[in-house]
Amino acid sequence: MTALNDIGFLLNNVLQAPAQWQALPAFADTDADLALQVLDEASKFVASQVAPLQRVGDEVGCTFDAGKVTTPPGFKAAYQAFWQAGWPSLSCAVEDGGQGLPAVLEGVLYELLAGANHGWTMAPGLLHGAYACLKQHASPALKEQYLPKIASGEWLATMCLTEAHAGSDLGLVRSRGTPQADGSVHVNGSKIFISGGEHDLTDNIVHLVLARLPDAPAGPKGLSLFLVPKILPDGSRNAVVCERIEEKMGLHGSPTCVLRFDDATGWLVGAPHQGLNAMFVMMNAARLHVGLQGIGLLDAAWQKAHTYAQERRQMRAPKATPSGGPDPIAEHPAIRRILDTQRAWIDGGRLLAYHTALQLDVAQHHPDAGQRATAQRWCALVTPVLKAAFTDQAFAGASACLQVFGGHGYIREWGIEQIVRDARVAMIYEGTNEIQAIDLLLRKVLADGGLAMRTLLAELPGDARRDALIETTAALVLAAKADAELPYWLADDYLRAVALVLLDWAWGRISAASSDARWTAPAQAFHTWVLPEFDMRLAIMRQRLPRTFIKNKPLAQVLPALSAID
Template sequence: MDYQPRLDEIGRLLFGVLDAPQQLQALPAFAEVDAALMQQVLEEAGKFVASEIAPLQRVGDEVGARFEAGQVTMPPGFRAAYQAFWQAGWPALANAPEDGGQGLPAVLEAVLYEMLSAANHGWTMAPGLLHGAYECLRHHGSEELKARYLQKIATGEWLATMCLTEPQAGSDLGLVRTKALPQADGSYRVSGGKIFISGGEHDLSDNIVHFVLARLPDAPPGPKGLSLFLAPKLLPDGRRNGVFCERIEEKMGLHGSPTCVLRFEDTMGWLVGEPHRGLNAMFVMMNAARLHVGLQGIALLEAAWQKASAYAAERRQMRAPGASETSLIQAHPAIQRILSTQRAWVDGGRLLAYRTAIELDVIKHHPDATRREAAQRWCSLVTPVLKAAWTRQGFLGASECLQVFGGHGYVREWGIEQIVRDARITMIYEGTNEIQAIDLLLRKVLPDGGAALGTLFDELAADGPLPAGLTQRFAQLRQLAARLALAASYRNDLPYWVADDFLQAVALTLLEWAGTRIAAETPHWQAPARALHTWVLPAFALHLQIIEQQLAETETAAPTPAAA
């Protein structure tokens, strides 16, 4: 029951609903990218994922990465698969041709990594940061650094890490203590410790390029004092740099991905970007990663759904209502409800994620500034929603899919319990889901009183006719944003209490919009559409009720104009 890419379902959304080829051919960079080319790339990607990556899922979990004397040995088959992956050009899919890339649209890369994550999340963690590292170095690195490292990263010959977290500095990066001392030759010596570093040490690639947040001697306190440094495992002359893996974590899941504790000891590194502006450069990596983490949630839910759906089509138990003999469990309403509900989340999330990937290319390549601004608005508002809501559903939905197996799901034989364990981390890394909700409400919605969000809703309405219920949700969220902006002016902690509910309400609204588009183009989507409206969307009212209660308490205690 290995994961199998469902290219027909992916193509139905990409080509039928989004009309991706036409959108992309409007961009000069992709004028020659037609549906036939995109289909060919996806078919080859699907073959590679199914034959080379999916079969390693179980060994990655059961054998796992192994640590001994500072070295990490990856599970059997992982290195060979990775060498085949980069040599076939897959990491370079969306990178610039002048850097060794293929110059193809970001949406093809997004679909590739969705399939990889569904097939083998642990293995996919290794190349998962490559594109973000590439973009970071390309936009912020010196010409000398780019000449030495950019093509190696772009092609995937060398893997990369993002070294932010320290024991005392998780979401609050202002607490980072790692130091960097300037040297006479223009390099720096980095010293400090980092934790939770995915792929900090391994044997997949011959070198590992670490991007490290650290403080210069004259750095001001807090996050504005952080600088970013490139510190490779192996120096240009082949010597081992002062980067040491002290241990790998024993984790709930993702056993095939080593999560490392790294010690930087007088490590030679080079500044990336400007001094004290390291977060600006690092966020290029993090923003690229957040879309892909949202896709991980979708992918893991798809993988869980595939297993549950296949099992339900084989397992016979009891009589379904109206049946005269024992039935396949897929005939039972409880099982149909689980499977149809997760199908709605997967397909709706895919549509939103694929459109986000297309909008990323619009930002880079569209000749019209107004269109680029609209694309930036979409990505700014939708990316944190995808990351938070779909990783949450990836975990909860995978647990629901395990329920289809009954007791058989709780044992290792069927592999569904691994997906549940692996999925849990997606809600935590690349900015916890709580951080995503705060980012959406406090940084993206409230500063303009919800104007940008309202404009996004107007653009969605312009795409085609909408059901009355969805139009009403748009109006409710607009009004809510305006009221929250006012209430926050005299109760500044209010948005923090309601941020998660606001994000979930926006997610359900976007999911309904996506479902409306899919149902209009896909006649056989009746069961997911019914599940969406019957069992998913009613949660919108609950989230609004929670926010309304907090607002009512705040507005009742609001100061009068005279008192203010």
């Protein structure tokens, strides 16, 4: 099966996406035929225009000269073809020049793009987040000036958060915005790690910059968001300077810039001191796409490893009939285990990501308020899981796929080592995976006493692991009252446990929809080689819960004792 056939099966046969679209007035005209036509054209564009630039992007990379950045050969032409064909506007509103299609189709597009050429895909990767941020928070004047260009992709956008001393702790940001008499703001400060901060792909770049107004309180609650374009409305160059581009482990086709703002002209987006609220709209949109990046990168690594394993012959496989000749290494159990295990992550991850993208549209467009709330709960809880678990697996799984090649995988000829290098950054940007775990457990689960998570888990089919996770969630809520540091120690384990329970649900759905041999091997691999990790994570969490209360008792017996903690 091709990737497109797999994607179509998951969307149409497992998730019944067309029926879900029909329940939303905004997508009543979207059916399976239209969706597959869009994805077929997307696949053709990716294969013909973007994938061939993968190697040149890595080997030539971006060049920097006196503040100007030149992208690798072919990148600019491919990007011009991309936006002129309408691909960035798939899910943007029709009134903004978009095509008004479901979010999942855009998600699949970016999954395909990331797998084909992660470095190139970094350029348009923030467009949807910038679009959502401006649509929700920008003034009518800013929307009129910038939203159509962002929706179409004619102009690209950046997210300028990080400073040398302020990474995950945005409360330390020092950049300043000084109001001017004409309603604009002069922005001063430096930002680092800015993907696409300067390039030659588009005529303009729209920077969304976190900074402080003069009367701002200290900490993250004092941050405001400003729109600072590279080119001002009168056609003059704004005072935004690219000081250098970073030399990186991977993603050589994407310029990672240090930007300096020297009284650069900008405009406030949203309310003063409410910049994080506006920026989180952009970041949350990006996090689902980063999870899909992980799935796309892992699938690209798997495709290379699978092809190589079919062609490479070494020794005789244990079950081979005596033939006197070596067998394809795909017949050897060690290689089958690697390939089937990564396939289990890819297929299960796709189902979870596509379901989440469908829920984004339900949360925004469903006529029933209860359905919207349920969908929003799913998205809030599952998005950090997708971002963290599947970017972790993209790197670990791509490394496992490199192992299939043996020594050949370590050299550039086969292209697998580039995927390993490129995949590593996805565990770091858009909030490190540790931050995702803290966000899930501290801000999403403990904040409401575990109610939302327990409700979500209760809606999944019941089994021992799901019930154990429900009990563990309740135990953590109660134990955290006695030890505020405890959840920080266990956040990573908790997120992994949630990911495994969700994957178990996903594979249950896939297996119920088809008994085809295509899905049998990864389903078996999931239950044999992946799901047992849940018991390890559960044991780690139980070990760190207060020994006075748990000893070696089942958690169901522990909860009454824990509930006595104030």
